[in-house]
Amino acid sequence: MLVVGLSHRTAPVEVRERLAAGADALPELLARLASRRELAEVMFLSTCNRVEVFALPKAADGVDAALAAIRDELAHHGGAVSGDALAAYQYQKRDEEAVRHLFRVAASLDSMVLGEPQILGQVKEAYDAALAAGTLKSLLGRCVSRAFAVAKRVRTETSIGAGTVSIASVAVELAWRVFGGLGDHAVLLVGAGEMAEAAARSLGNGARALHICNRSFDRAATLAGTLNASAVPWDSLAAELVQADVVVTSTASPTFVVTHEMVKRAMKARKGRTLLFVDIAVPRNVEPSVHGIDNVYVFNVDDLEQEVARGMKARQAEREAAERIVDDEVAQFLAWTRGLQVQPTGVAMRAKTRAVLLSELERSLGGRLKHLEGDRAALTQMVDSAVNKLLHAPTTRLKARAADGDDAGELALAIRFLFDLQEVGVAPEGESSSDAVPDAVGDEPLPH
Amino acid sequence: MTIDLANWLFVATAASYFAASVIFIAELLGRAGRAGPWAARLVALGVPLHAAQIVVWSLVLHVCPVEGIHFSLSVASMLACLAYVLARLRYRVDVVGAFVAPQALAFLLASRFVGPVNDEPRLRSALLPFHVAANLLGVALFTMAFAAAVAYLLQESRLKHKRFAGASRLPPIDALDRAEHGFLVAGFPLLTIGILTGTLWAREIEAGGAAAIARACLSYASWALIGGVLLLRAAAGWRGRRAAFGTILGFGLTLLVLVTYLVRSFGQVAAPGGVPA
Known part of the structure; x- marks a missing residue:
């Protein structure tokens, strides 16, 4: 198997997006x-962080040609x-x-x-x-x-997916800690920066309503269009609270855009309903003393990043265990694949032994086997059973x-030589049957 | 045979509540993973066992289950557990079980070892079953409100100290606040009925001792306090911490009234305690 590609580790976004x-x-x-004759199978994986082609070459000795073909395409x-x-x-x-590489990519390592x-x-x-x-x-x-x-x-088996590792996911986690869910609650985005947009995308998904309040109303309206939200004028910020x-x-x-006094007044009008601020601006937009008001919670970017760091650390601690599973x-x-490589030899050995036994049986019965309708099935079954017992070990x-992982190729060659298996057409001259990909891969169970 | 059945039901109920309490507390301490739903199921299992135990035991003793402190404790704890099981359908308040299950266990055990059934003829009245039933249901709901208020304060402390993620098993703070309010709203009319029937009953049997008057004052104070908490929430937006403290105080007072009954039952005072409970 082969893979050719580039990812966030090797290529900038300008190259990846091309x-x-x-x-x-x-x-x-x-x-x-x-359609390339060098490739037998192919899969194309394209995400924002990687573009990769996974392929199987048509011939065992055509790996370099297959790699070149993928690179060209x-x-x-x-x-x-x-x-x-x-x-x-x-x-x-x-x-x-x-x-x-494929296993690590799928496991998000x-x-x-x-x-x-998502990967x-x-x-x-x-x-x-x-x-x-x-x-x-x-x-x-x-x-x-x-x-x-x-x-x-x-x-x-690991906690590789546990914890929160982005500002947006921490904001969602916080909203859960406070409200449980946002189905009955409204989200207000003050400002229209990239970070707020990311948080709003996560929070706004399940919210009852999403409003965007920005000094530039046009910018708020544009962002509102992409987020299925509604824009509100900057002057109505206090009312929106x-x-x-x-x-x-x-x-x-x-x-500070949101002051202690503003929130005090808002809480009175809200009849004390819980209010959560996620302040991801630097310098901070919400006056820190607001956190002291009853039923109001303020979390700034430092609080969120601490949580992100905790989540990342916890995940890193799981990396080793995850890599062991991949190994x-x-x-x-x-x-399993090495077992497949010697499968044609086994199949040929069984086919030849069976053919020889049936032929000898036919000969000893003087050509009467085909006329013995009742006994024919029983005799064939006996031959199959003998083949199984003989060749099981x-x-x-x-x-x-x-x-x-031992060199079973030599052993397979020896078996083919000793049993003269070429005659039953396992592999043509010049194409090693141990290297060929068998057609009946699906018949052989994978481990587990 | 019937006594054996009652005893068997008592042991099975106690075992359910005990196992639930252990799991709840272990989960709160972060030693039981996410086993809360199993503990809640054990409480749910305990409720029908408990109800059956009360019915069988009352048949054995030929006593109405809402008469006397002996049964009342047991009925109150069973109702608290039932309220918890039903509340789980509406609120995400599994953790409240960490308060309800041990309390139910304690009340169940106390019901067995507290003094004999109060069978004094002078205390009998048509109002008595209404008085006791309303108070028991009220106590059950206030127990739930108390548990939600304590959980609220714990969660609020975590959030105010910005320990907001990680292994907390506490429900969302808003859900706790709404659950606490819901239990108070449901329990307050029952408490009012209990107060009214208790006052009328006290007049009927002409109760008037110092203990009875003190108990009546405590009852009126708890009613006024809980009524105040509800009124201030509706009128002035008193939610969250202040409402939680008010709820805890109100529950404390109702519990105190219950304790005075318990103390009286130990001594089996001849005179009726009378007034409202």
Whole structure:
């Protein structure tokens, strides 16, 4: 398996956005990649932090050609002349490293925010798109499916997704601590900065109403349009404090925008209803003494960042355990794939033994086997049973040897030589059957 | 056989409340993960067992369950648990069980070991069942309001000290405030009925001893205090901390009235205590 791509670790956003592909562009892109004769299977993953192509080469000795083909297609997609144009930003991994990379990406161990849950959904979308385009068949498809199970295992067995790790998510957590949910509550955004917008996007989603109050009404109206909110004039800020339950402030004002007196008056008009301020402005917009008013809570950017740091620290502490799970899963997956590599030898050995036994039986019965309707099934069953018993030990030992990572290829070659298996057409001359990808991957169960 | 059944139900109820109390407290201390719903289910299991125990025991003793402090304690704790189970359907107040379950256990045990059933003929009146039933339901609801108020103050302290995330098992502060108010609103009319029937009953049996007068004063004071808390909330927006302290004080006074009955039942005073409770 191979992966070629670039991510937030290797490429700036200007490069990433050139290569990104939306859902509409994916079918064509996948079709073009799949049409390359070097590639057997392919999946394209595009998020705001990464663009990656996962692929399976058509031939075991065609890995370099497959990598070059992917690089060319990526460059073509990004508008570059050749694959080398993006080389400085790209990475490529193969075999074990590629499998590990996919598992780590799905488990959110390679994300910008460790443990964020969105990446798994994005990998699933890429998987669905590749399935729909018919570019995922057996081995790569199984590997991606396994990546989902790995991600689930990491989330279940570690606390990698626990805690709050962004200002917006801490604001949401706070709103929950105070109100439980925002379905019956109104959110007021004071100022229209980027941070407030992010917090408002999280908070405003489930809120009864979202109002935006900004010195520039036009800017408030523009933002309100994108957030499905309503803009209110700056002069009505005091009145809005009576209606709102959560107030997110983010203006660039050098003085307090919300004063102790304003809130005192508002609380009287509110009949003491709880009011929460999330002040993410620097300098602060809400007078600190407001926190002392009964039933009013003010949290500034330092309070929120402390919580973010706590959340990040807790997640980092889980990284080691998560990496161990990934290592374990990679080892199991590779053992499974090595088992697949010797599968054709096992199949050929069984087929030949069965054919020989049936032929000898036929010969000893003087060609009467086909006329013995009643006994024919019983005799065939006896032959199958004998084949199973005879070949159970060599087959399982061959698979075990492959799963252990020992060089089972030599053993498979020896078996083919000793049993003269070429005659039953397992693998043509010059194409090692142990390297070929078997068609019946799905028949062999994965570990677990 | 019936006595055995009553005893078995008593033990089963006590076991349910005890297990629930242990889980609730362990969860509050952060030692039981998110086991709160299981503890709440144990309380819910305890309620029908408790109700059955009261019915069987009253049949054994041939006593109406709302007569005498002996049964009243048990009925009050059962009603508090029932109110808790029903309240969980409306409010996110699982943690209130950490107060209700131990109190129910304590009242259940006390009901077994407090003095004998008060069967004094002179105290009998048509008003008595109404008086006791209203007061018991009122006490059950005030217990819930008290628990919500204590949880509110704990959560408020966390938020004011900005320890807002992490392992807190306390419900949202607004939910606690609304739950506390809801229990007070439901309990206040019952307390009013209890006061009125108690006053009329006291006149009927001509009660007038110093203890009875003191108990009446305490009852009127608790009624006035809880009424004041509700009035100030509606008229002047007294919510949150002030309302929580008022609720705790009001519950304290109603509990004090209950304690005076308990003290009287230990001594089995000949004269009626009379006035409202």
